[in-house]
Amino acid sequence: MEMSKSNARVGVYVDVANINRNGGYGMGYEILREFACRDDAEAVRLNAYVSYDAEKARRDPYYFHRTNSFYSVLRDFGYKVIQKEVKWFTDEDGNRVAKANADLDLAVDALLQSEKLDRVLLVTGDGDFVQVVRALQNKGCRVEVVAFRNVSQELRREADIFLSGYLIPNLLPIDRAEGENIWGEVEHRVRGICYYHKNDFGFMRFLRRIDQNLWMTDAKHPESPYGTAWFHDSSLPQSSNGAIGPELPSRKFIFEFKLVKADGDKGLRAIDIQLVAEM
DSSP states (O other): OOOOOOOOEEEEEEEHHHHHHTTOTTOOHHHHHHHHTTTSOEEEEEEEEEEEOHHHHHHOHHHHHHHHHHHHHHHHTTOEEEEEEOEEEEOTTSOEEEEOOOHHHHHHHHHHHGGGOSEEEEEOOOGGGHHHHHHHHHTTOEEEEEEOSSOOHHHHHHSSEEEEGGGSTTTSOOOOTTSOOOTTSTTSEEEEEEEEEETTEEEEEEEOSOOSOTTOOOTTSTTOOEEEEEEEGGGOOEETTEESGGGOSEEEEEEEEEEEEOSTTOOEEEEEEEEEEEO
16 A cells, blocks of 8 residues: 655754764764655755864864865755854863853754744754753654664653664664675664563564654564564673563663574574664
């Protein structure tokens, strides 16, 4: 069945410094745009908020060229780059301290521009944006949040949808020493969560593709974008607190694993499971 298109107007607001500090360095901004517009929505605003150290750029050619090349790539993908210049101060102990916080700029822009938006995607894990989420919702916008590590629990609760950036196909590329990794294919790696566990086995769920039906988590549904793979506890890694098995199922653990064909007619199996993040 062909799904109707949303014709939604979307605004994307990326707290680049927060994402880079918390597991998202190397994120694919073209994939982020695809995710934001997954139901044929129109990207009305694509804003990336960055900090720029002009003093360092003057004395460090590598920093200058690397940073400006990154900004050029963002512009190629259609993002407006909003630079917040780093300011240097001397504290009471005589130490030089750098400050460059774009949070206020992001919040003001999102609130002002929301008049012409149906949906806002905030890419940050910073709990300071909780009130911004509430204000946007009160203005009639649906608010989605994508982040990686160190995500505010209150921010996750307030968002209409929260999705870990690790789970969005190819948003953060998976390193594969022996060649290209094809997300969701047999003999390749994906990231997912454990949604079922009993005794010494369980099932992982992963997003096969970027799709408008994120709510359709039953992988048996023909239009669901999700896939599943079973695993044995012997394939599980250790968490920071020891064995993971007794804590499963849980959304707090993000796993990366290899997909292989299971014996017989059991579908897919997850092996070589690694713990990527504890949310």
